[in-house]
Amino acid sequence: MRRSSEHDLPDVLKQRIYEVVRQVPYGLVSTYGDIALIVGGGIEARTVGQALNALPKHAAQAVPWQRIVNAQGGISTRGLQQRALLEAEGVVFDARGLIDLRRYRWPGPDATWAAVHGYQTLPLRAASDAEQLPLF
DNA sequence: CGTATGACCATGC
C-alpha cells in the first residue's frame, strides 16, 4: 500500500509513457521532455524519467528505453549500457559524449496515430515536414 | 511528515 494516494504515478500513466517510447524508431532518439509533451496531461520530463526508471526488466526488451536522452543529447543513466546500445543502432556521439539532436531527434508521432491513441504531436513534426518543402 | 535522492530542465552568472 502506498501512503500518498493522489500524487503517485498511476500504472496507466506509466503504460502511456511506455506506449509513446515504443514509437521511437530504431536509430533515432527522443528526450524526456518531448515524451512528456507527447503523452500530454501536463506531465513533466522528470516523470518520464521516473517511469523509465521503474521499467520492469522483462519489459526492457519491449520498450526502447535507451532511445530517451536528456535535453542536451546526453546520457543521464549511470552504469547502464545505454550509450553502447545506441551506438549499436548507429547513433553517433561526439567528443563531448553528446548526440546531435538536430540529426537524431525523433520529430514525434504522426498526427493520425496521435489522434487515434489520444496523444499530442510536437511542433518539431510540423517543422520537420516543412523542412522538406522548397524555401523558394 | 521532513529530508534526501533521482534515467529532468530552464535560467543566470
Next chain:
DNA sequence: GGCATGGCCATAC
C-alpha cells in the same frame, strides 16, 4: 559554455 540554483515530481526512510 561549464557550473550553481531553483523548481518540479515520485519514492524511500
